[in-house]
Amino acid sequence: MTENYTSAPAQPDPIALHMEAVNSLASCRACLTANEPMYLFAQQYLQTAQQAVAALWAIESNQFHH
Secondary structure (H helix, E strand, O other), rough: OOOOOOOOOOOOHHHHHHHHHHHHHHHHHHHHHHHOHHHHHHHHHHHHHHHHHHHHHHHHHHHHOO
């Protein structure tokens, strides 16, 4: 027997996004304060943190508009 399930798109987990932002910022800081700074990696971690914060903002904005 085959059943078809339709569901709304999964909403990102705010806790996971928060932790991703925090951990990415910590990694960014570590890259910048290392004995030999790793700017490219720091930039990548910063971008990841920015994306997580943007996703959190989108979730929060949607909650207030509904």
